[in-house]
Amino acid sequence: MDESGPLLRARELCVAFGGLQVLNRVSVDVPQAGVLGVIGPNGAGKTTLFNTVCGFVRPESGSILFDGKPLRPRPHRLTRLGIAxxxxxLGLFPHLSVLENVIAGASHLVRTGAVAAMLASPxxxxxxxxxxxxxxxxxxxxGIAADAHRVCASxxxxxxxxxxxGRALISEPRLxxxxxxxxGLSATETTELAGILRGLRERTAVMLVEHHMEFVMNLCDELVVLDFGEVIAHGTPGATRADPAVQRAYLGETVGVADA
Ligand SMILES: Nc1ncnc2c1ncn2[C@@H]1O[C@H](COP(=O)(O)OP(=O)(O)OP(=O)(O)O)[C@@H](O)[C@H]1O
Known part of the structure; x- marks a missing residue:
């Protein structure tokens, strides 16, 4: 375990779809703990960056290190690596209960061999x-233990x-x-979510992509701002909010008050 550097280090990621350069030499460090927010106007490349780290999108060039080791992410292998x-x-199983859905996130822990299952091994x-x-x-x-046995669809x-x-957290991810x-959350739900994520940040690094500026500004320790596939700012919420390049990218929107 390398605790001296960032937990995740993405360097010079380039992604193109057809002729469109969606990420252009994007570098991001996710610290060992705390919350890193990735923000930017519509179409800036936020989800593409997220999908590249998760392995849904393969970059044309660039590298990703996780815990100091090269990460060649494959979505179904992420949990084992410590990333959820x-x-x-949401991708939930609508007809299963809340508890069953959360347990599904730990399938790599509960996988029981056929023989063990037949013998119902202790x-x-x-x-x-x-x-x-x-x-x-x-x-x-x-805060949803009371709903454990309710069917998700309801x-x-x-x-x-x-x-x-919860399904992501059960694997006790490092990231x-x-x-x-x-x-899609109400104002109260958004505040409660920020409280939950704040409670996690001592032991889990969080990287989130988000449009809701107030949520991001209040919660994140650091922000990376993307615009047209490039990092245009990186720093504390206060510093990025005051950055003229960020103000220009969000022209017509009030950074830090309204939703982007
Ligand atoms: N699979 C794809 N094929 C072609 N173009 C894509 C694909 N995915 C994204 N794009 C394009 O890449 C650009 C960046 O999209 P992306 O979804 O990463 O931006 P975003 O910052 O997450 O935007 P939003 O805030 O609107 O979700 C957009 O122009 C989008 O149309």
Whole structure:
């Protein structure tokens, strides 16, 4: 474990779709702890950066180091590496309960071999109990333990969004990546989410892409601002908000007050 440098280091990432250069030599460091926000106007390349780190998009050039080692991300292998993510589409199993959905995020821990399953090995059973207990702890942290046995499809969007977060958290990731975590939430839910994420930041690094400026400004320790696929600013929320290049990118919008 390399704790001297950033947890994730992306260098000079270039991504093009057809003739369109969507990321142009983008470099980002995610510190070992704290919340890094990636912001920028529509079409700036935020989701593409997120998808490149998660392995959904392959860069033409550039490199990513995670914990000091080269990361060639494949989405289904991320959890094992210590990276968990939530996407804009929640991707929950609508007919399973909240608890079952969260446990699904720990499938790499509960995978039981066919023989062990047939013999109902005590070892496998103990492991499944541990995962279940851990899932309940996660639901407590998220304030939705009372909904553990409710079917996801019957729940309001704000709760389902927390379930998706719980499914990411159960793997106890070192890096939690969130794509628009506040989208679609009420003002109260957004404030509560910021509180939950603040509570995580001592032990988990968070990288989030978000449009909701007030949420980002209040929560993030650092911001990276993208515009037309390039990093135009990087620093504390206060410094980036005051940066003339950021003001120009958001021309016509008030950075730090209204939603972008
Ligand atoms: N799969 C794709 N094929 C072609 N073009 C794409 C693809 N994905 C994104 N783009 C284009 O890349 C550019 C950056 O898109 P991206 O979604 O990364 O921006 P964004 O900053 O996340 O925008 P938004 O805030 O609107 O979600 C946009 O011009 C978009 O139309």
């Amino acid at each position: 993510r939530t996407l804009q589409g 070892w496998a059973e103990r492991r499944e109990h541990r995962v279940r207990d851990r899932a309940m702890e996660v639901l407590e942290t998220l 729940l309001p969007y704000g709760i389902r969004k927390r379930v998706a977060l 939690l990546m969130l794509d628009e975590p506040a989208a």
